[in-house]
Amino acid sequence: MQFDSFASFLDMGGYAFYVWLSFGASAALILLLIFSTLFSHKNARANIARQVKREQRLQQAQAQANVSESTSQ
Amino acid sequence: MSSLSYRQTFALVLKRDLTIAFRHKDEMLNPLLFFIIVVTLFPLGIGPQANTLAKIAPGIIWVSALLATLLSLDRLFKADHNDGSLEQMLISPQPLFIFTLAKITAHWLLTGLPLILVAPILAALLYLPEQSYSALFLTLLLGTPVLSFMGAIGAALTVGVKKGGVLLSLIVLPLYIPVLIFATSAIDTASLNLPYNGQLAIIAALFFGSLTLAPFAVGAALKVSTN
Amino acid sequence: MWKWLHPYANPEVSYHFAGKLKPWLGLSSALLLTVGLIWALLFAPADYQQGESFRIFYIHVPSAILSMSIYLAMAIAALSSLVWQVRLADASAAALAPIGAVFTAIALLTGAAWGKPMWGTWWVWDARLTSELILLFLYLGVIALHNAFDDKQMAGKAAGILALVGVINLPIIKYSVEWWNTLHQGPTVSKLGAPAMASEMYWPFVLCFFGFALLVGAVACVRFQTEIITRNKMRPWVRNLVTSEVN
Numbered sequence: 329m330q331f332d333s334f335a336s337f338l339d340m341g342g343y344a345f346y347v348w349l350s351f352g353a354s355a356a357l358i359l360l361l362i363f364s365t366l367f368s369h370k371n372a373r374a375n376i377a378r379q380v381k382r383e384q385r386l387q388q389a390q391a392q393a394n395v396s397e398s399t400s401q
Numbered sequence: 402m403s404s405l406s407y408r409q410t411f412a413l414v415l416k417r418d419l420t421i422a423f424r425h426k427d428e429m430l431n432p433l434l435f436f437i438i439v440v441t442l443f444p445l446g447i448g449p450q451a452n453t454l455a456k457i458a459p460g461i462i463w464v465s466a467l468l469a470t471l472l473s474l475d476r477l478f479k480a481d482h483n484d485g486s487l488e489q490m491l492i493s494p495q496p497l498f499i500f501t502l503a504k505i506t507a508h509w510l511l512t513g514l515p516l517i518l519v520a521p522i523l524a525a526l527l528y529l530p531e532q533s534y535s536a537l538f539l540t541l542l543l544g545t546p547v548l549s550f551m552g553a554i555g556a557a558l559t560v561g562v563k564k565g566g567v568l569l570s571l572i573v574l575p576l577y578i579p580v581l582i583f584a585t586s587a588i589d590t591a592s593l594n595l596p597y598n599g600q601l602a603i604i605a606a607l608f609f610g611s612l613t614l615a616p617f618a619v620g621a622a623l624k625v626s627t628n
Numbered sequence: 629m630w631k632w633l634h635p636y637a638n639p640e641v642s643y644h645f646a647g648k649l650k651p652w653l654g655l656s657s658a659l660l661l662t663v664g665l666i667w668a669l670l671f672a673p674a675d676y677q678q679g680e681s682f683r684i685f686y687i688h689v690p691s692a693i694l695s696m697s698i699y700l701a702m703a704i705a706a707l708s709s710l711v712w713q714v715r716l717a718d719a720s721a722a723a724l725a726p727i728g729a730v731f732t733a734i735a736l737l738t739g740a741a742w743g744k745p746m747w748g749t750w751w752v753w754d755a756r757l758t759s760e761l762i763l764l765f766l767y768l769g770v771i772a773l774h775n776a777f778d779d780k781q782m783a784g785k786a787a788g789i790l791a792l793v794g795v796i797n798l799p800i801i802k803y804s805v806e807w808w809n810t811l812h813q814g815p816t817v818s819k820l821g822a823p824a825m826a827s828e829m830y831w832p833f834v835l836c837f838f839g840f841a842l843l844v845g846a847v848a849c850v851r852f853q854t855e856i857i858t859r860n861k862m863r864p865w866v867r868n869l870v871t872s873e874v875n
Binding site: 340346379 | 669670671672673674679680681683684687688691726727730733734737738741742744745843847850851853854857858861866867870871
Binding site: 551554555558559561562565568571572574575576578579582583586603607614618621622625626628 | 710762765766768769770772773776777779782785786789790792793794796797800801803804805807808
């Protein structure tokens with residue numbers, strides 16, 4: 329352990345601002361990357377699922393229309 | 402069906418591009434006017450002190466030349482793409498690099514060459530030392546074709562994109578950095594009456610490198626972006 | 629000879645392969661980073677010249693190395709997509725570009741935050757910092773070009789060509805910037821020589837580096853999966869996968 333107390337750890341030998349700025353900014357950027365990656369993956373899946381559902385509904389409606397057409401004749 | 406030799410194809414495309422350009426003279430003149438105006442803005446922004454201006458003159462002239470080239474790149478393939486002649490070139494039996502080489506040459510003749518011709522006048526406005534003029538001329542002569550070649554790759558990649566103008570500058574400008582560095586340094590060195598062969602040799606290397614590689618990259622890019 | 633590679637040219641196989649890979653990569657990265665960063669922050673000795681500010685080194689250097697290797701990886705993927713027509717290779721190139729941009733930005737930010745106490749300014753037109761900045765521009769160009777196309781197949785190829793042009797230019801740019809830097813040596817710059825690293829500093833650095841590298845791998849796997857399903861959204865296997873609600 330290089331530091332005597334938690335306060336001296338936070339102080340970083342007087343370089344607190346620069347060290348914590350670097351670590352904080354890096355963590356923020358990496359978390360942003362991870363979350364945007366997961367979000368866009370979910371989004372892509374949801375979009376395709378929605379498209380599939382819409383097509384299924386369309387097919388069903390068409391099938392029903394065909395059935396009602398054939399019964400009315 | 403008579404087939405054209407490479408030289409004939411090259412001459413044909415070059416002549417066609419030049420003819421079209423001369424029909425739209427204003428489009429041809431605009432980048433040049435832009436170049437002149439940007440260069441005159443710098444003394445107004447920085448102040449008229451002769452030694453300050455002389456010190457930054459190479460940088461100003463070269464950065465303005467980059468921007469002026471960039472401005473004209475957008476329409477390099479655009480008109481041909483819109484009227485379908487680009488696709489004709491892509492499916493023609495002649496190798497694609499002949500077309501791209503001819504088109505890039507035409508682009509340089511229409512934008513690079515005029516820049517070289519006005520540069521001495523602008524250099525005089527910026528009090529460039531007299532011994533630097535030959536360096537300015539030589540670097541522009543070797544460097545502006547490199548700008549055309551590299552820029553053509555960007556233009557080919559963005560030809561299918563609707564608002565490609567800003568995108569084009571974003572992807573092309575970083576590639577221009579080596580030319581800018583060596584050209585301005587050659588002019589600076591010349592102002593100290595020192596030999597600048599080294600820088601010139603590197604720009605020449607960039608010129609020949611881009612001359613041989615860029616037409617192929619442009620061809621590949623056109624194939625991708627016109628699909 | 630290349631037979632073992634063939635299954636991975638199939639999008640479905642590589643999708644599941646990436647899916648299997650990503651928890652391992654993610655977990656080992658989390659483990660290495662936790663150990664490495666705690667070691668770097670708490671136990672690694674302070675530099676005798678730079679004091680505690682040296683701890684920035686443990687994120688600055690790994691991200692700088694990764695920013696360049698990711699660009700190289702992207703260019704290799706682009707090359708294999710263009711030359712050998714490996715369709716999925718440009719998907720992996722597209723997946724890598726934003727990750728590379730983030731690590732380049734981290735390298736720049738930490739470099740500035742390290743430079744302020746050491747050099748007295750946030751920014752120095754130092755050769756390495758300048759080429760890192762230009763690398764960021766190249767990444768942003770690739771990303772912007774990729775986003776400009778609606779057709780992702782086209783976007784991947786176009787961005788791949790740009791990445792290749794960039795990788796040919798990168799050594800030239802790096803060399804020219806270094807040369808320019810020695811020419812215009814700023815008066816305030818006192819470059820600290822690379823310190824001969826003690827083993828107490830070396831091991832946390834290695835752990836951090838591999839931790840970040842594995843993180844890149846894990847994120848790349850997810851992005852690669854996203855690219856695959858958006859490109860193959862008409863395929864039955866993607867439709868089954870998406871509607872079956874199982875991740």
